[in-house]
Each structure stands twice: as C-alpha cells, then as structure tokens.
Amino acid sequence: MASKVIHAFYDDDDVLMHAVKKVKAAKHHIEEIYCPFPVHGLDKAMGLAPTRLAITSFLYGCVGLVIAIAMMNYIMIEDWPQDIGGKPSFSFIENMPAFIPIMFELTVFFAAHLMVITFFLRSRLWPFKEAENPDVRTTDDHFLMEIEIHGNEQDLMDLLLDTGAVEINITEK
Structure with missing residues (x-):
C-alpha cells in the first residue's frame, strides 16, 4: 500500500531550519530533507544520530x-x-x-x-542506480521537506504554511 507524503518546498536554508524545529516541536516525523547543498546543523535539528x-x-x-x-x-x-x-x-x-x-x-x-x-x-549508491530525488529543483535552489501523512493532512499543511513553505504538494510515495 502506497502512503501519502507532503512535500513542502523552501527557498532559504534559514527558513528551512526554523521550519524543521517547528515541525519537530509539533511531534511530526520528517521522512527526508532534500537540499542543494549541505546545511550546517540540519542533522541535529532533525534529531538524527551522529555518524560513526x-x-x-x-x-x-x-x-x-x-x-x-x-x-x-x-x-x-x-x-x-x-x-x-x-x-x-x-x-x-x-x-x-x-x-x-x-x-x-x-x-x-x-x-x-x-x-x-x-x-x-x-548510502546505497550503487553503480547505475537511478536518482531518488523527488523534484529536480532541489539540486538547484529549493529545499524539500518530506513528511508522511497519518490522517493529519490539514493540520500539517497549516503548520507548513506557517513556517514559510513556498509550495506544498501531496504525492504518493
């Protein structure tokens, strides 16, 4: 069964960091964040374990x-x-x-x-592996936050609009 996810687009890394903190404070689980460049402190804001x-x-x-x-x-x-x-x-x-x-x-x-x-x-980067990037804009100038929907679609959309998302899409994963 395919699950629905929300793709929230941001155009600034500082706005993205603020959004990640607000989404985590609201107890939502962020599946993945796609960035055109590394964002310092994003791993800690997402609550990821340190690398070994x-x-x-x-x-x-x-x-x-x-x-x-x-x-x-x-x-x-x-x-x-x-x-x-x-x-x-x-x-x-x-x-x-x-x-x-x-x-x-x-x-x-x-x-x-x-x-x-x-x-x-x-990283599971095998030779000839196809890209898993959901939107090509994330390799240029946009940041994408992917959050799985669990019956809280409208609340989540309102929260993401509050955090400064420039575009929100709902897609099947």
Missing part, C-alpha cells in the same frame, strides 16, 4: 598501518634483505625511520579508499 564514519576511518587507517608494517617486514627484512648504503637490514626497528613514509602513505591510502567504499555502500 570517523570511527570506521580510524579502523581502516589502523588496518593500513598493520598491512604496511607486515609488508615491509616481510619484503625488506625476511624475504630479501639488502645492504643499502652500508646499512644492513637485520631488524625492523633498525630500519624504522626509512619505513615511516611508507607506513604513513598506506595508512592514508587504506583509510581514504575504504571510506569511499563504505560511504557508497552505506
């Missing part, structure tokens, strides 16, 4: 560091030790200063690349 992407980035960096250490130890110390410039490769600790740039680069490489993959998977 920074934690995963740290963990991916740790994985990169461990792989760099294991790779350099195996290649330069165990498998094929070389006498470079009169400095023999007898232990990892003796050669650590020369390995620091490689450890740094692989830490950054793993964190960056795995974060991109995680972001795309978490």
